[in-house]
Amino acid sequence: xxxxxxxxxxxxxxxxxxxxxxxxxxxxxxxxxxxxxxxxxxxxxxxxxxxxxxxxxxxxxxxxxxxxxxxxxxxxxxxxxxxxxxxxxxxxxxxxxxxxxxxxxxxxxxxxxxxxxxxxxxxxxxxxxxxxxxxxxxxxxxxxxxxxxxxxxxxxxxxxxxxxxxxxxxxxxxxxxxxxxxxxxxxxxxxxxxxxxxxxxxxxxxxxxxxxxxxxxxxxxxxxxxxxxxxxxxxxxxxxxxxxxxxxxxxxxxxxxxxxxxxxxxxxxxxxxxxxxxxxxxxxxxx
Amino acid sequence: xxxxxxxxxxxxxxxxxxxxxxxxxxxxxxxxxxxxxxxxxxxxxxxxxxxxxxxxxxxxxxxxxxxxxxxxxxxxxxxxxxxxxxxxxxxxxxxxxxxxxxxxxxxxxxxxxxxxxxxxxxxxxxxxxxxxxxxxxxxxxxxxxxxxxxxxxxxxxxxxxxxxxxxxxxxxxxxxxxxxxxxxxxxxxxxxxxxxxxxxxxxxxxxxxxxxxxxxxxxxxxxxxxxxxxxxxxxxxxxxxxxxxxxxxxxxxxxxxxxxxxxxxxxx
Numbered sequence: 001x002x003x004x005x006x007x008x009x010x011x012x013x014x015x016x017x018x019x020x021x022x023x024x025x026x027x028x029x030x031x032x033x034x035x036x037x038x039x040x041x042x043x044x045x046x047x048x049x050x051x052x053x054x055x056x057x058x059x060x061x062x063x064x065x066x067x068x069x070x071x072x073x074x075x076x077x078x079x080x081x082x083x084x085x086x087x088x089x090x091x092x093x094x095x096x097x098x099x100x101x102x103x104x105x106x107x108x109x110x111x112x113x114x115x116x117x118x119x120x121x122x123x124x125x126x127x128x129x130x131x132x133x134x135x136x137x138x139x140x141x142x143x144x145x146x147x148x149x150x151x152x153x154x155x156x157x158x159x160x161x162x163x164x165x166x167x168x169x170x171x172x173x174x175x176x177x178x179x180x181x182x183x184x185x186x187x188x189x190x191x192x193x194x195x196x197x198x199x200x201x202x203x204x205x206x207x208x209x210x211x212x213x214x215x216x217x218x219x220x221x222x223x224x225x226x227x228x229x230x231x232x233x234x235x236x237x238x239x240x241x242x243x244x245x246x247x248x249x250x251x252x253x254x255x256x257x258x259x260x261x262x263x264x265x266x267x268x269x270x271x272x273x274x275x276x277x278x279x280x281x282x283x284x285x286x287x
Numbered sequence: 288x289x290x291x292x293x294x295x296x297x298x299x300x301x302x303x304x305x306x307x308x309x310x311x312x313x314x315x316x317x318x319x320x321x322x323x324x325x326x327x328x329x330x331x332x333x334x335x336x337x338x339x340x341x342x343x344x345x346x347x348x349x350x351x352x353x354x355x356x357x358x359x360x361x362x363x364x365x366x367x368x369x370x371x372x373x374x375x376x377x378x379x380x381x382x383x384x385x386x387x388x389x390x391x392x393x394x395x396x397x398x399x400x401x402x403x404x405x406x407x408x409x410x411x412x413x414x415x416x417x418x419x420x421x422x423x424x425x426x427x428x429x430x431x432x433x434x435x436x437x438x439x440x441x442x443x444x445x446x447x448x449x450x451x452x453x454x455x456x457x458x459x460x461x462x463x464x465x466x467x468x469x470x471x472x473x474x475x476x477x478x479x480x481x482x483x484x485x486x487x488x489x490x491x492x493x494x495x496x497x498x499x500x501x502x503x504x505x506x507x508x509x510x511x512x513x514x515x516x517x518x519x520x521x522x523x524x525x526x527x528x529x530x531x532x533x534x535x536x537x538x539x540x541x542x543x544x545x546x547x548x549x550x551x552x553x554x555x
Contacts, residue, residue, distance in 0.1 A: 016351065018298060057467050080473060088471040096468035098493035108490070112473030143497075157472060 001069060002030035003197055004054060004086070004165055009063035011049055023049040025221040026063070031165070031199070036191055038208035038229070039201040041218030042243055047201055048091075050218060051167050054199075055086035067165075084113050087163030091170050093154035094147065102128075102145070102153050103138040109161040120160075127159040130190040132182060148179035152186070159190060166190075167199040172207065180204075184211065205247040209233070209268035217244070230266050249273050296456075297419045303532065304346040304417045309426035311533040315540045316414045322540075323403055323410075326547045328554050332402050338543045339410050346417050356412040357405055364401055371397035420452035422527075429527060442518025450506070458499070465494045 011024040023046045031037060041047040052058045053065055056072050056079040065072050072082045087109075090096070099105035103124055110120045128138065131152045137145070142153050155171060171187065172180040188211060191198050199216075202208050208215060208229075215232040217224040219242045225232060232239070236246045236254055246254075246268070253267040263280070267273045299305075304312075323335050343353060357364075371393060378392030415423070428445035435441050466476055474487040 016349075052467070055471060057470060077478075080475070080478070083471055083473055090464065090468045090471070093468065095494055095498055096465055096472075096490075098490050108474075109472040112475070161473070 001033070002066075003033040003068060004031040005029070005066040005069070006050075006053070007064045007066070009050070009053060009060050009065060011046075011053065011058060012061045013049075015061070022221055024053070024060075027218075027223045028063075029216065029223060029226050031197060033164075033197055034195050035197055035213045036188075036211050037197070037199045038212030038215045039199055039218070040203070040205075040208060040215065040244055041224070045218040046221040047216075047218045048169060051088065051169060051199065051201065054165065054167055055088045056082045057088070084109075084161050085163055086165045086167065087158040087161050089155050089158045089166070089168045089171060091173055092151075093158075093171075094150035096157075097142045097150060097154055100141060101139050102133065102142050105142050105153055106156045106160050109157055113161060123160045123162060124156075127156045127190070130193060131156045131159065131186045148175055148182065151175065151179075152183065155183070155187075162194065163196065165197040165199065167201075169201045170203065171200060172202065172204070180207070187211075205245050205250075205268075209247045209250075217242075229268065233268050234266050296415065298348050298352070298416050299419075300347060300417065302345060302347040302417070304342060304413065306532070307417075307536055308527055308529045308533040309418050309422045310430055310527060311529060311537055312414055312418055313423075313426055313430060315537060316411060318540050318544055319410050320407065322544045322547050323407055326551055328551065329399065329402075330550050330554065331547045332399065332406065334543060334547050334550065335406050335410075336402075338540070339406050339413075342413055343409065346413060348413075348416050352416065353409050353412060357408050360404070360408060364404055367404065368397040368401050371400055421449055422525075424449035424452065425523070425525075425527060442521070446518070454502070457502075458495070461498055462491065462495055465491050 007028050009024055009027045010022065012020060012022045014020050025046070027046075027050060039047050039051065049058065053060055056065075059073060067082060067085060072079065097105050099108060106124045106128060107120050110123050115123070124138075125135065128135070133149065133152055133156065137149070142150060145153065151171070155168065159166065168187070172183055175183065184207060187198065187200070190196075200208070200211070212229045214227065215229050216226045217232065217239070224242060225235070233246050233250050236250060239246055249270050250266065250268045253263060253273065257263070263276055265276070267276060307315075319335075319338070322338075323332070326332055326335060343350065372389060373387060373393065375390060375393035375396050376388065378390040378395070380388050380390050381394070382389040418426075424445045427448065428441055431439070431441045431444070469487065469490045470476060474490055475483050476487050476491070479487070
């Protein structure tokens with residue numbers, strides 16, 4: 001069964017003012033449990049608005065969001081519970097840090113859930129380990145850390161609530177390549193341990209290609225497509241038409257195919273491309 | 288909830304009111320305020336109301352926006368009305384209970400005050416609705432420029448004002464974002480008991496303060512990079528120019544002001 005589902009979800013900003021704008025337009029989709037999903041779309045395509053519906057921060061103008069098959073807005077008083085089950089990490093989440101120590105900041109979410117101290121401690125230390133924050137950092141002030149570390153503290157703050165669905169809005173924006181790889185690697189590690197559903201918004205096709213089981217593409221407030229990674233990148237032409245990109249390596253292999261070198265498969269990670277090439281070369285040698 | 292703040296909000300448009308010279312608009316608004324406070328009778332206020340109505344219609348801004356601007360001061364309005372209702376002791380006594388009494392004058396005065404404040408808010412919000420903050424501060428700087436001779440830092444004041452105004456929407460947006468982020472971590476801000484809400488406020492205020500300081504620092508650096516060194520010798524891209532319509536608008540306003548004064552004298 002789908003863990004998250006939207007039915008004809010529509011959201012319009014500032015209804016009745018000159019700034020009225022429909023940001024999400026009749027979006028229906030189903031998100032399966034345990035998958036890692038890449039979300040892409042242009043700035044202003046509605047992807048940030050869409051993900052804020054998943055944990056009930058925004059209430060749809062029309063349409064429904066179902067979590068585990070239940071309408072999240074059925075009982076308004078239960079919405080806080082929904083937020084514990086669907087964790088949302090905003091863009092530049094380090095700006096939400098406020099506690100005196102790293103430990104306390106990560107514990108803020110679990111504490112709001114009303115957990116007991118032992119459970120909080122277990123969760124904080126476990127997620128800190130997942131995200132690669134060493135234990136001696138726990139008593140430091142988060143404001144003394146580096147940008148990448150602060151980002152990881154903020155992400156851990158949401159992860160520690162152990163949400164069934166974790167949504168990250170551009171978790172690697174503004175970080176250097178090393179910091180970026182580290183964060184993605186740690187998110188993957190967390191995914192392996194918990195097997196929870198994860199949605200990651202990203203502008204980097206290379207990043208998305210490296211983790212996503214499925215890709216959700218938004219364009220001009222509408223759902224452009226939502227399909228397996230292979231199928232989405234196979235539509236490279238359409239994707240570039242809406243101003244998005246496919247991974248560079250996919251482009252290279254697309255060109256090769258046009259020039260008569262068909263590998264018969266969609267390629268979107270460099271590692272896979274390498275394997276494919278080596279295999280092909282070996283075949284030649286044998287021949 | 289933060290979306291409801293309309294103070295300082297600007298609605299881009301191309302109406303007659305939008306196109307008026309901001310200096311004239313400020314002067315006209317001042318005359319309008321004086322007009323409301325000189326008129327001591329309902330007839331005077333009615334003239335003011337007609338004037339406001341014409342201006343609102345000319346601005347082509349939805350009437351809803353003006354209702355929205357009055358909303359936040361509603362409690363203040365009610366308190367004023369209630370105080371006047373019970374504290375004014377002149378006139379015919381209509382209702383009495385122990386030491387509390389309501390008189391005809393009390394009703395008159397409280398209605399009058401409410402009417403006056405509503406007009407005041409509507410008229411003055413018209414100024415900010417139709418003038419972008421930047422032109423508004425430009426105009427203030429020009430209007431205050433005679434004070435420069437007295438070594439009053441007019442330019443600095445105007446610059447501070449425009450920066451402050453410029454950052455109101457940014458700060459509101461930032462607050463909204465931080466609020467959402469903390470709500471996503473289960474902070475109770477709209478719901479929960481008073482104490483939990485107050486405690487959770489800290490989780491919003493600290494990040495907000497930090498980011499404000501960061502922004503101020505970045506802005507100062509950016510200004511220095513562009514060789515900002517105060518107002519001396521600074522020229523403007525957009526010069527304020529008055530047109531016949533500005534004179535006409537001022538004349539109409541003075542006409543209404545004159546009418547209010549005349550009516551005031553005649554009714555005495």
